[in-house]
Amino acid sequence: MRSTARSIVVALVLAVAAGCAAPPFKSGPPAPTAPSPSGRGPTLPTVPPPGSTTEPVIEAPAPAQLPRERPKVAPATLSPASKALVSQAQAQRKRGDLPGATVSLERALRIEPRNPLLWVEMGRLRMDQRNYPQAEAMGRKALSMAIGDSRTQSQAWQLVADALRARGRNVEAQEALERSQELAVN
Amino acid sequence: MQRGIGLLAVLGLVLAIVVVAILGRRVTQQFEGRRWTLPARVYAQPLELYAGQQLSSTRFAEELARLGYIAQSPVDRPGTYRRRGDTVDVHVRAFAFPDERQPAQRLKVSFDEETVTTLAGDGGADVPVFRLDPLLIGSIFPIHGEDRIVVSPDQVPPLLPEALKAVEDRKFESHHGVNPLAILRAFFVNVRAGQVEQGGSTLTQQLVKSYFLDSRRTLRRKVEEAIMAFILESRFEKADIMNAYINEIYLGQDGRRAVHGFGLASQFYFGKPLSELNLQEIALMVAIVRGPSYYDPRRQPERALDRRNLVLKVLAEQGVVTTAEAERATKTKLGITDNAGRTANYFPAFLDLVRRQLREDYPENELTEAGLTVFTTLDPLLQEKAETALSAELERQDESGSKRAKNLEGSLVVTTPQTGEIVAVVGGRRAAFDGFNRALDMKRPIGSLAKPLVYLAALESGRYTPGSTVVDEPIELKLDNGELWKPGNYDMKVHGPVTLVRALTQSYNLATVNLGLEIGLGPVTRTYVELGLDDAPPRFPSVLLGAAQLNPVEVAQMYNTLANGGYRSPLRAVRAVVDAEGKPLKAPELEVTQAASAEAIYTLDRLLIEVFERGTARPAKRSLPEGLVVAGKTGTSNDYRDSWFAGFSGGHLIVVWMGHDDNAPTGLTGTTGALQAWTRLMATIGTSSFEPLLPEDVEDRWIDYYTGLETSPYCTRSAVSLPFAVGQPIPPSPTCPPGTTREEGALMLLSGFETDSADTTEPPARP
Numbered sequence: 001m002r003s004t005a006r007s008i009v010v011a012l013v014l015a016v017a018a019g020c021a022a023p024p025f026k027s028g029p030p031a032p033t034a035p036s037p038s039g040r041g042p043t044l045p046t047v048p049p050p051g052s053t054t055e056p057v058i059e060a061p062a063p064a065q066l067p068r069e070r071p072k073v074a075p076a077t078l079s080p081a082s083k084a085l086v087s088q089a090q091a092q093r094k095r096g097d098l099p100g101a102t103v104s105l106e107r108a109l110r111i112e113p114r115n116p117l118l119w120v121e122m123g124r125l126r127m128d129q130r131n132y133p134q135a136e137a138m139g140r141k142a143l144s145m146a147i148g149d150s151r152t153q154s155q156a157w158q159l160v161a162d163a164l165r166a167r168g169r170n171v172e173a174q175e176a177l178e179r180s181q182e183l184a185v186n
Numbered sequence: 187m188q189r190g191i192g193l194l195a196v197l198g199l200v201l202a203i204v205v206v207a208i209l210g211r212r213v214t215q216q217f218e219g220r221r222w223t224l225p226a227r228v229y230a231q232p233l234e235l236y237a238g239q240q241l242s243s244t245r246f247a248e249e250l251a252r253l254g255y256i257a258q259s260p261v262d263r264p265g266t267y268r269r270r271g272d273t274v275d276v277h278v279r280a281f282a283f284p285d286e287r288q289p290a291q292r293l294k295v296s297f298d299e300e301t302v303t304t305l306a307g308d309g310g311a312d313v314p315v316f317r318l319d320p321l322l323i324g325s326i327f328p329i330h331g332e333d334r335i336v337v338s339p340d341q342v343p344p345l346l347p348e349a350l351k352a353v354e355d356r357k358f359e360s361h362h363g364v365n366p367l368a369i370l371r372a373f374f375v376n377v378r379a380g381q382v383e384q385g386g387s388t389l390t391q392q393l394v395k396s397y398f399l400d401s402r403r404t405l406r407r408k409v410e411e412a413i414m415a416f417i418l419e420s421r422f423e424k425a426d427i428m429n430a431y432i433n434e435i436y437l438g439q440d441g442r443r444a445v446h447g448f449g450l451a452s453q454f455y456f457g458k459p460l461s462e463l464n465l466q467e468i469a470l471m472v473a474i475v476r477g478p479s480y481y482d483p484r485r486q487p488e489r490a491l492d493r494r495n496l497v498l499k500v501l502a503e504q505g506v507v508t509t510a511e512a513e514r515a516t517k518t519k520l521g522i523t524d525n526a527g528r529t530a531n532y533f534p535a536f537l538d539l540v541r542r543q544l545r546e547d548y549p550e551n552e553l554t555e556a557g558l559t560v561f562t563t564l565d566p567l568l569q570e571k572a573e574t575a576l577s578a579e580l581e582r583q584d585e586s587g588s589k590r591a592k593n594l595e596g597s598l599v600v601t602t603p604q605t606g607e608i609v610a611v612v613g614g615r616r617a618a619f620d621g622f623n624r625a626l627d628m629k630r631p632i633g634s635l636a637k638p639l640v641y642l643a644a645l646e647s648g649r650y651t652p653g654s655t656v657v658d659e660p661i662e663l664k665l666d667n668g669e670l671w672k673p674g675n676y677d678m679k680v681h682g683p684v685t686l687v688r689a690l691t692q693s694y695n696l697a698t699v700n701l702g703l704e705i706g707l708g709p710v711t712r713t714y715v716e717l718g719l720d721d722a723p724p725r726f727p728s729v730l731l732g733a734a735q736l737n738p739v740e741v742a743q744m745y746n747t748l749a750n751g752g753y754r755s756p757l758r759a760v761r762a763v764v765d766a767e768g769k770p771l772k773a774p775e776l777e778v779t780q781a782a783s784a785e786a787i788y789t790l791d792r793l794l795i796e797v798f799e800r801g802t803a804r805p806a807k808r809s810l811p812e813g814l815v816v817a818g819k820t821g822t823s824n825d826y827r828d829s830w831f832a833g834f835s836g837g838h839l840i841v842v843w844m845g846h847d848d849n850a851p852t853g854l855t856g857t858t859g860a861l862q863a864w865t866r867l868m869a870t871i872g873t874s875s876f877e878p879l880l881p882e883d884v885e886d887r888w889i890d891y892y893t894g895l896e897t898s899p900y901c902t903r904s905a906v907s908l909p910f911a912v913g914q915p916i917p918p919s920p921t922c923p924p925g926t927t928r929e930e931g932a933l934m935l936l937s938g939f940e941t942d943s944a945d946t947t948e949p950p951a952r953p
Contacts, residue, residue, distance in 0.1 A: 081236035084314035092285070099770040100285035103762065106605065106776060107315070111236060113604035113837070122776070137778045141753055144784055147879045 075151040076117050082108040086121055093128055101125050116142035116152045123159045127166065136163035154183035206413060213414040214421060216397040217430060224336050224557035224766070225325040228540055230564040231609070231761070232283075232320040235295060235305055240872050243272050243297040245567075250276065252566065253321055254458025264290040265462040272297040279459070281319035284561055284762035284770055288317065321566050322453055324537050326544070326553045331442050335449035336433045336557070339425065341461050345506070346448065347428050349472045352504040353497055355389040359424060363390045363415030390415040393431045396446075437471065438478045440532070445478075455483065457523040465507060466515035469497040483522050491520055535613030535623045536564050539739070539759045542626070547772045548763075557766035563607035563759055565600075571870055572598050572610040573617040576842070579863035580615045583844075583854070590826075590853035596844045596863065597624035599742040603839050605776060606746060606755025608739070622847070629735040630828045630845060634693045634856065635821035636732035638748065638790055639713040640702045641690050645786040646713075647705055652687040652793060652908040653894030653916060656704075658697035663727050671727060673699055676822075676855075685894040687908060690793050691801030693820065695731055702730035716781045717744040718754045732821060741832055742841045748794070749817075749834035751878060752787030753778040784881045789909050791817055791878055794833070796906065800891065802857050803833070806865040815875040816868060820856030827851055829859030836874035840864050884909045887916060888924060895919035900931025 078086060089104035105125060109118050123138035139159035146152035157180035164173035233249055235241075247257070247269050254265065255276065261268045267276040273296050280290040293316060294306040305313040327333035351358045357365050365388050372386030387395070394414045418427060436444060437451035445454045448471055452460040455474075456467055463471070473493040474481050483490035495516045502512035540562050544553055552558065576596045583591040600610040613623035622628070644650040658681040663671040675681070675695050689697035702710050707725040714734070715722050723734035739757070747754045755778050763771045781787075794817035797803045802820045810816065818833020829844040829852055842860040845852055852859065880886070890897045891904040894916075899905040901922035910916065918924050926934070 079236070079238065081234075081238070081315035097285070099762070102775070103283070103285040106761070107234060107317075109605055109776075110602070110607075111234060111239075111315070113602065134775075134777060137753070137780060140780060141751070141778050144751055144881070145879065147882060 071148060072150065073148040075149055076115055076146060078108075078115065078117055079112055082112050082115065082118060085111075086118070089121065089125070093125060098125065098129055101128075114145055116146040116149070116156060119145065120152070120155050120159050123156075123163070127159075127162060130166075132163045132166045135166075136160050139163060150183040154180045156180075157183065206417070209410060209414050210417040213394060213397065213418055217418060217422065224555065225327040225333055226544070226553045226556070226558035226560050226763075227322065227335060228324045228326065228537060228560045228562055229320040230323050230562060230566045232317040234315060234317055235293075235302060236315040237302055237304055239302040240300055241297070241302050242300050243269060243274055243295075246274055246295065246297070249318070249567065250274075252457070253319065254453075254456065254462065256458075256462070261292070263462075265458060272299075276318075278316075279319045281317075282559075282764075282768055283317065284559075284764050287768075288319075320561070323533055323562070323564060323566070325450075326537075326541055326560070327443060331444045332446050333443045333450055334433060334445075334447040335453060336447065337449040337460050339429050341449070341459070342429075342432055343461055343463055343468060345465065345468050346432065346460075346463075346471070348506045349468055349497065349501055350389060350428075350431070350475070352506050353472050353500055354392070354475065355387075356504070358389055358428075361388055361390075361419075363417075363419035364388060364412045387411075388415060389431050390418055390427055393427065393434055394418065396434050396436060435475060436478055437474055438482065455522050464515075465511060466494065466498070466518045467521060469501065469515060470494045470520060473497045483520050487520055487522075494520070532618055533564060533566075533569055533611070534618065534621075535625050536562070536569065536608075536611040536759065538613070538623045539608065539611055539626060543759050543774065544763070547774075558771070559764045559768075560760060561762040561764075563609055563761055565609040568600060568871060569610040569612075572600055572612050572840075572867055575867035575870070576612050576863050577615050577617070579859075579866055580844070582862070583859070588853050590851055591859075593846075594844050594852060594854075594859075595624060595847050596842065596860075597628065597738045598843075598863065598867070599625055599738045599841045600867070601742050601746050601749075601757055601839045602837060603746050603749035603755075603834060606750070606757050606778075607761075608742070608757050608759045609838075611739070611759075624843065625738045627737065628843075628847075629737050630843065631733055631823040632736050632741060633732040633821035633823040633828060633830055635741060635745075635819055635830050635832050636729065636734060637690055637693060637698050638794060638819055639717065639744070640698055640705070640710050640730055641686065641793065642717075642748075642782060642786060642790050643705050643709045643713045644686070644701055645789050646782055647709065650686055650701075651894075651910055651914060651916075652685065652789060653889040653896075653910075654686045655683045655894060656686055656689050656697045656701045658682060658684050658689065658694045659700065661696060661699055661703075665727070673728075673731060685889075685891060687793055687796055687889075687894075687906065688891055691796045691799075693802050699727065699730050703727065713782075714744065716754070717747040718756070718781070719744060732823065738841050738843050741830070741843075742839060745832045745834065745841060746839050747781050748787065748791060749839045749876070750778075752780060752782045752784055754781040755779075785884050785909075785911065788878055788881050788884060791876070792909055794818055795876065796908075798833075800906070802855075803831075803861055805857060806861050809865045810869050813875070814868075814873070815877060817876050818864070820861055822855045825851045826853050826855065829854040830856050831860035831864040833864060833868070834876060835868060836876045838868070838871060838873045840867055842867075880909065883912050885912050886910075887914075889916060890919050890922070893919065896924040897922045898924050898926035898931065900928045901926050901934045 085104045085108035089101040092101035092104060102125060105118065105122050109122065112118055119138045119142035123135045123142065126135035126138060139156045142156035143153055146156060157176050161173045161176035161180060164176060250267050255267050256265060257268065258266050259268050261275045261277045264277050264279040267274055273294060276293045276295065278291055278293050281288050292308045293313065295302060296304045305316055307313045325333050325335070355365070365386065368386035368388070391411050394411045433447040433449065436446055437448065438445040438454055440454065445451050449460050451471055452458065452463055455471070456463065470483060470490065473490060474483065476493070480486065481490045481493050498512040498516050501507045502509045540560065544560065576598045580594050580596055583594050596615055598610070598612040599608065601608050611625045613625050614621065658675070660680060661673065665671050673695050676693070680696065681694060684694060684697050689701070707727065707729065711722040711725050711729060719740060723729050726733060743757050746757060755776065756774065758774045760773050763773045765771055795815060797819055798807055798816055803818055814835060816833055816835045818831060821830030821832070822828065827845055827849055830842065832841045834840070842864045844854065844859045844863065886907050887910045888897050888899055888905045888907050889895060890902060891906045895918060896916040897905045897919040
């Protein structure tokens with residue numbers, strides 16, 4: 001009996017456990033409802049394409065590796081308040097009012113501090129300010145908040161790539177760009 | 187002879203001309219220069235309103251009242267509102283934010299219990315997000331203590347200059363700076379009384395007197411003042427002089443701070459802008475002019491009321507207001523804002539922090555004179571809750587019966603980790619007292635708050651997992667100074683080989699010292715800098731147990747990085763600074779720098795959650811809202827001198843220190859002291875759970891808390907789910923192997939096969 005138990009893959013243990021006794025951090029973030037491409041912010045469709053992105057992609061299991069359950073999550077979206085602030089910030093950026101854009105984006109971040117799209121926006125603003133190290137850092141922070149969300153990760157990698165290229169780190173930039181493109185197809 | 191007199195006359199004339207010229211220059215410089223010496227005004231963060239926000243209509247009405255908004259119907263001018271059930275109508279004041287000037291406007295806010303449902307502008311248009319005008323929390327005034335808010339003539343209610351003239355200087359519009367008749371009258375009154383009882387000074391003379399901060403009533407001063415008043419009148423318009431008077435005159439004292447001008451006095455006494463004052467409030471201010479200390483409405487309410495009513499009578503007699511208006515106003519109360527003897531909305535510890543952060547970018551005189559506006563991160567509501575939580579806990583300790591825990595002091599810092607903002611600072615148990623700021627000026631050993639840094643260094647080395655074994659065995663170290671260091675555990679026991687998770691959550695000293703020495707003091711002390719300190723602590727072994735002395739803000743800086751996924755953000759108290767023309771100036775920016783590997787931080791954070799599940803903070807769990815996930819660490823320094831707790835939710839980090847100023851033992855651990863105040867606050871601020879996302883190359887595994895072996899939750903009570911690198915080999919538990927199903931586990935338990943029971947009687951946790 002014990003040997004059968006032991007042979008069950010860890011993923012199964014986790015799956016069972018998640019349903020019964022897992023601490024709250026096990027559950028993913030609540031599925032948001034509307035997609036949002038970076039850099040375009042508020043000019044977005046408000047209705048998600050139903051079911052198009054929430055299905056986990058099932059591929060042939062890799063040999064010799066434990067199958068990992070990393071559920072895909074729906075792309076992050078902005079709340080109406082953040083959406084309004086992001087579009088305000090974009091207008092401010094367009095007319096060169098970078099301090100104003102900073103104020104608007106920080107307001108949005110205070111409302112949704114864990115929305116990766118806002119960190120990507122903030123990173124884009126840092127690009128405008130020619131603060132490339134911070135642009136990259138904000139892209140990476142967005143990545144850590146968008147695990148399982150390939151669309152947002154793709155945008156964040158794009159930002160990281162731009163920030164790296166701006167500093168002449170072309171090889172790393174190329175890698176980041178490739179990751180961005182890979183994720184965009186997913 | 188005659189020539190001599192003539193010469194004398196010429197000499198006298200020349201002398202007089204010189205004196206007049208000198209005095210004229212002095213007073214003119216003052217008059218003109220004064221317009222430019224404005225202390226920086228400091229604002230709290232504005233309340234943001236948006237659909238879906240957690241806010242009840244009751245709380246919203248309280249916030250409006252704090253901002254000096256008046257509940258009235260109709261809502262017909264800025265600074266008024268009306269609440270009807272779950273809808274609040276506000277006429278929001280105009281305000282110049284750093285990015286834009288927001289005009290005065292109507293706003294309708296609808297609520298559904300604890301949530302904002304809609305915001306509607308004039309004409310019902312949907313408003314996605316809206317800022318209220320922020321709370322003015324003070325100004326940065328120069329050493330001599332003068333503070334003021336300068337108002338322009340259009341911000342002054344027309345009644346104020348009329349009332350001033352009627353009461354203080356009826357001939358203001360016609361005299362040339364001096365009113366000889368009034369002086370004569372005063373002279374006779376004073377001679378008869380044998381002392382100075384009545385002043386015959388015009389408003390212009392009072393203004394001149396105020397400029398030179400000299401209250402000596404010598405004849406020479408009087409003459410000089412009269413000359414200068416005359417000169418002012420000859421060079422400037424009456425309207426300019428009245429405006430200067432309104433901004434200059436002394437109207438009260440608040441500790442070291444001298445309240446000058448009606449703009450600040452209006453905030454100081456009534457908590458709202460000057461333009462919104464009504465008749466009785468203006469009358470009170472005019473009453474105070476005559477003697478801000480004698481007629482202090484907070485200390486001498488009856489005297490102040492009598493004089494206010496006298497002013498109202500004079501205003502009616504002079505025809506400034508009607509008798510009916512004056513009578514109605516006479517029946518009202520003083521209406522002074524005052525929370526139990528403290529100045530409302532005065533947060534000295536936070537202002538102190540703001541001042542220090544600004545000094546890095548601005549010279550002192552620019553702050554006190556250049557008319558800057560400073561937008562800060564202070565959350566007034568949270569600040570108030572923080573003050574209450576700390577003082578309530580300190581009072582509970584007073585009454586606990588323990589002598590050593592009586593009259594404790596405390597300090598508290600709250601940040602929002604993702605944006606790196608300091609939203610509340612309490613510098614002592616009397617929070618409104620502008621004295622020793624413990625949040626910044628008190629450095630104390632951090633005790634076990636240091637342990638997570640040791641474990642972070644261990645996890646970052648890649649040689650340790652949460653299930654790794656460390657030895658909790660006695661250790662003796664010969665220090666550089668020749669002394670022998672023999673640390674011990676809090677429970678005086680030795681626990682032998684223990685898991686990393688257990689050693690941290692139970693705060694075992696010996697295990698931590700052994701672990702720290704294995705990693706090396708270099709990597710451990712470097713962690714302090716990675717997490718945000720300016721300097722690494724000295725490399726003494728005692729640093730492993732928290733010998734480093736830090737202030738609460740420094741602790742908050744380090745723990746903020748733990749709460750922010752390993753991203754270090756220099757903590758900010760200032761969001762923006764604008765100059766007198768509204769142009770943005772230099773201010774600290776939001777920065778994020780990855781300080782440690784995402785995997786190591788994530789793992790450490792999960793261990794800090796276990797502190798609440800199984801460790802030293804477990805007692806707090808029942809006082810927190812159901813299901814709220816938090817993480818943190820207790821800290822107790824040697825001989826119970828300092829009681830610390832540092833911990834965070836998804837939205838807030840709170841650091842609490844409790845102890846005695848003279849460093850006497852408190853008898854408290856981190857658990858029995860600081861954690862209690864921490865919990866009081868965390869439970870009441872409507873915060874969100876701490877839910878970090880599992881990094882890409884990490885997965886959750888069940889291990890046994892005591893042995894570190896991989897296990898299943900269905901056949902042991904000591905199974906704990908913790909993160910490991912994907913594919914990390916973990917030896918399986920022989921008694922409760924991984925993968926045991928619920929059914930199999932139930933069978934095993936039925937057959938009396940209880941596992942891992944050897945060590946389930948956990949000794950009391952060491953804070």
